[in-house]
Amino acid sequence: MRYDVAVIGGGPSGATAAAILAKAGISTILIERNLDNVKPCGGAIPLGLIEEFSIPEPLVEKKLSRMSVRSPKGRIISMEMPNGYVGMVRRERFDSYLRDKAVRLGADIREALVKNIESHDGGYRITLSKGLPPVEASYIIGADGANSRTASELHFPENELQVIAMQQRFSYCSELKSYEDLVEIWFDAEVSPDFYGWIFPKTDHIAIGTGTEFRKHDLKALQKRFIEKMGLTEKPYLDEAAKIPMKPRKSFTQENAILVGDAAGLVTPANGEGIFFAMRSGKLGAEAMIEHIRHKKPLSAYEKNFRKLYAQIFFGLQVLQSVYYRNDRLRESFVAICQDRDVQQITFDSYLYKKMVPAPWSVQMKIFMKNIYHMTKGN
Ligand SMILES: Cc1cc2nc3c(=O)[nH]c(=O)nc-3n(C[C@H](O)[C@H](O)[C@H](O)COP(=O)(O)OP(=O)(O)OC[C@H]3O[C@@H](n4cnc5c(N)ncnc54)[C@H](O)[C@@H]3O)c2cc1C
Known part of the structure; x- marks a missing residue:
């Protein structure tokens, strides 16, 4: 059997993508090297994610x-x-819930390590471990984490x-x-x-x-x-x-394959938050894949959309990290700035829902001046 889509990696990004594809009636296989895998992770997730993906109460x-x-x-x-x-979630429970959901919605699942991927008959042939028969698919979603085998097999740019x-x-x-x-x-x-x-x-x-x-x-x-x-x-x-x-790859879309989550490098600098972006990219990637399969819309729409939604947040946190994480005097200043109620409010608003909410002009000026004061003091 040839699947429409093979999703490689059953963490939050892959399981989310597989669930959305299967629900849309796209034939999907989710390949995970170890169904008992416990991803080392703090498991901190924002309220916005819990609401958007209807994460059941007992998991939080x-x-x-x-x-x-x-x-x-x-x-x-x-x-x-x-x-x-x-x-706060525990990944051993969280990931298996997401994978089970994908299976309930109609995705096939296979426990195997993807060893290599080659072009085959206008699609892909995926070689698996344990002597299992290869899987054929027209499209691939690489969701196999920071050391993505998919990315290297398909020659995506490096994770920098x-x-x-x-x-x-x-x-x-x-x-x-x-x-x-x-x-x-x-x-x-x-x-x-x-x-x-x-x-x-x-x-x-x-x-x-x-x-x-x-x-x-x-x-x-x-x-x-x-x-x-x-x-x-x-x-x-x-x-x-x-x-x-800690940095998105230069490109994470090809004509017939995309990368999502950590495989694409979608973790924000400064705070290392990845679960939200894994699930959001899994969702955006799967939606673009459905549009591509049904209406021939280019898969590059996924990457454009992701960058449009989140480039500002990635940039802001990159600046914060490169300015304040340089030495202890600057860290001391950073913590001092965190005392400001307006700074706290902006931080919480943008963390919880990943939206940059513009503060009133007077607040922006006050924060700007405090930054300048603390940075000069820190230096
Ligand atoms: C110590 C630590 C703490 C963290 N704390 C937080 C936190 O508190 N909050 C937060 O938001 N983020 C945190 N992160 C980041 C977060 O864990 C990741 O961003 C998130 O797990 C990415 O999800 P993913 O599905 O893209 O990748 P992963 O969760 O890494 O899942 C990839 C999956 O692919 C499978 N796989 C890999 N290679 C293959 C292969 N060749 N064949 C088949 N399957 C394969 C793996 O077994 C794995 O299940 C932390 C990370 C670390 C390391």
């Missing part, structure tokens, strides 16, 4: 509206989201910038009690010289992690320092690590 294990940021000197700014929350992130899971204990309902972010070169450290509470554990540019610093040493600085004596019961692509 925590709804956190309290957040604090900590500066290199230990200054802590506490914030409260007035109209929303960060949802990657962070490597590690996270440890701790059982709740008296030392971690105060974090039960609080997201805390650490801006501190000893924890991460170019990214940040995080403390994310889940129902049955607390995830503590940090990241840094790939091959630049000793990630394990940074994580160790983070735990020491927290004064934590409890031992983790699980260590996990993975890459995060």
Whole structure:
């Protein structure tokens, strides 16, 4: 049998794309190398995503509206989201829910590693592991994460910038009690010289992690320092690590194939947020694929649409990262700016729904002046 579309990778981007295609009656196969895969991830998702994709309540294990940021000197700014929350999910449950949904809507699923992809009879032939028969499909959606095999087999441009992130899971204990309902972010070169450290509470554990540019610093040493600085004596019961692509590929669309999610590099700089963009790109990609199959509209519409919707957010966060993550004095200034209520409001609004809401002119001027003040002070 030849499928219309083969979706390679069953994380949030691939499972979302497969569900939308199958629901539209497009014959779809979802290929995932390990159906028990637990993607190393903080699992923080914004309210906008929960609403748009109708994520069931039981999957959102925590709804956190309290957040604090900590500066290199230990200054802590506490914030409260007035109209929303960060949802915490566990990827082992979240991903299997999304995959099951795709199957319920009519997608076939196969557990196998994609080894190579070749052009075949106007479409593709996909070779699988375990001696399984190859899969044939007219179109491909590459959703196979930061180390995408699809991208390399189909010669997409390289993923230019990657962070490597590690996270440890701790059982709740008296030392971690105060974090039960609080997201805390650490801006501190000893924890991460170019990214940040995080403390994310889940129902049955607390995830503590940090990241840094790939091959630049000793990630394990940074994580160790983070735990020491927290004064934590409890031992983790699980260590996990993975890459995060921090820049969209120069192009993620071809005539008959597209990349979505991490495979396309769709994670925002500065905060490393990827689940929202994985699911949004999965959705936009699948919709463009349906239009292409039904009405011959070019697949490039997907990439254009994605860039139109989110280029501004990616650019804004890139600027923020390159300005404020350079040294501890600038990080100190960044945390100081976070004390401003208007800055908090703008940050929460844009995080929750990924819309750049323009602030009134007077607020923009005030924030601009504060930025200048803190940057000069920081330098
Ligand atoms: C430590 C860490 C913490 C993070 N925390 C957050 C967070 O709190 N919030 C947030 O929004 N983002 C976070 N991210 C980023 C987020 O995890 C990713 O952006 C998101 O998982 C991307 O989804 P995806 O479906 O595109 O890719 P993935 O989730 O990576 O899924 C890819 C899938 O493809 C499969 N696969 C790979 N190769 C093949 C192959 N050859 N054949 C078949 N299958 C294959 C894999 O098994 C996997 O299931 C974090 C990342 C890391 C590393």
